[in-house]
Amino acid sequence: xxxxxxxxxxxxxxxxxxxxxxxxxxxxxxxxxxxxxxxxxxxxxxxxxxxxxxxxxxxxxxxxxxxxxxxxxxxxxxxxxxxxxxxxxxxxxxxxxxxxxxxxxxxxxxxxxxxxxxxxxxxxxxxxxxxxxxxxxxx
Amino acid sequence: xxxxxxxxxxxxxxxxxxxxxxxxxxxxxxxxxxxxxxxxxxxxxxxxxxxxxxxxxxxxxxxxxxxxxxxxxxxxxxxxxxxxxxxxxxxxxxxxxxxxxxxxxxxxxxxxxxxxxxxxxxxxxxxxxxxxxxxxxxxxxxxxxxxxxxxxxxxxxxxxxxxxxxxxxx
Numbered sequence: 001x002x003x004x005x006x007x008x009x010x011x012x013x014x015x016x017x018x019x020x021x022x023x024x025x026x027x028x029x030x031x032x033x034x035x036x037x038x039x040x041x042x043x044x045x046x047x048x049x050x051x052x053x054x055x056x057x058x059x060x061x062x063x064x065x066x067x068x069x070x071x072x073x074x075x076x077x078x079x080x081x082x083x084x085x086x087x088x089x090x091x092x093x094x095x096x097x098x099x100x101x102x103x104x105x106x107x108x109x110x111x112x113x114x115x116x117x118x119x120x121x122x123x124x125x126x127x128x129x130x131x132x133x134x135x136x137x138x139x
Numbered sequence: 140x141x142x143x144x145x146x147x148x149x150x151x152x153x154x155x156x157x158x159x160x161x162x163x164x165x166x167x168x169x170x171x172x173x174x175x176x177x178x179x180x181x182x183x184x185x186x187x188x189x190x191x192x193x194x195x196x197x198x199x200x201x202x203x204x205x206x207x208x209x210x211x212x213x214x215x216x217x218x219x220x221x222x223x224x225x226x227x228x229x230x231x232x233x234x235x236x237x238x239x240x241x242x243x244x245x246x247x248x249x250x251x252x253x254x255x256x257x258x259x260x261x262x263x264x265x266x267x268x269x270x271x272x273x274x275x276x277x278x279x280x281x282x283x284x285x286x287x288x289x290x291x292x293x294x295x296x297x298x299x300x301x302x303x304x305x306x307x308x309x
Contacts (some may be wrong), residue, residue, distance in 0.1 A: 072273070
């Protein structure tokens with residue numbers, strides 16, 4: 001067993017990642033403090049572009065799904081469509097613009113950009129499919 | 140500039156942003172700091188356990204094992220591990236970037252790394268909360284769709300990201 005090499009490698013990785021993680025947490029908190037849920041719900045118009053807006057808003061901060069459920073629940077109560085709220089929920093956990101520099105640094109620039117772009121498009125696709133399936137099941 | 144310094148400069152820049160925000164509106168900076176502390180307390184145990192996991196993986200698992208279970212020839216087993224790992228893993232996605240980086244160095248398929256991150260959207264312990272807000276049927280349909288979408292997103296990421304590796308580097 002090579003305990004020393006593994007420990008040294010892990011510590012190097014830890015001290016490289018720690019400031020990145022602290023920076024992301026601080027940035028996400030700042031964005032969420034600047035943009036309260038009431039401001040988010042005001043962005044939706046009730047039109048077909050709402051799913052795009054939902055995915056775009058969800059893509060900015062990202063983070064724990066719990067926060068997205070709470071905000072999503074508030075958006076639903078405020079009259080925002082389920083399609084838009086689903087796009088928001090999916091983008092919230094699969095896309096992360098704030099964490100993109102860190103993802104690029106640790107997992108590769110090309111991987112991070114392509115993964116986030118695809119996840120954004122799929123947030124809208126998944127939201128549309130979920131709404132369609134729920135409509136069919138309800139009929 | 141030394142690569143090891145970049146993360147600290149990033150943190151320093153964010154702290155300056157907090158300072159500027161505090162000058163403009165102290166209330167926003169305080170709210171953001173309090174929220175940060177809450178997230179940090181929540182995330183730190185997971186973050187530390189990820190590094191214990193990385194240490195153990197480095198110690199015990201050889202690149203050949205990663206190649207076999209998560210590499211190009213891992214097949215259905217690789218997908219099941221990636222999807223289940225994404226669903227089981229706790230905390231925000233960025234906590235898991237170092238582990239995925241380590242596994243990719245050891246031979247993990249790009250598609251499986253992407254699928255792992257996509258499936259972080261499904262959190263079994265949080266399902267009751269999702270059902271509370273959106274209903275059981277919605278939670279089931281969304282969960283199934285997310286698993287299916289993770290495979291498609293994973294394959295597309297691999298197809299596009301593994302090709303012409305240097306294009307974005309230039």
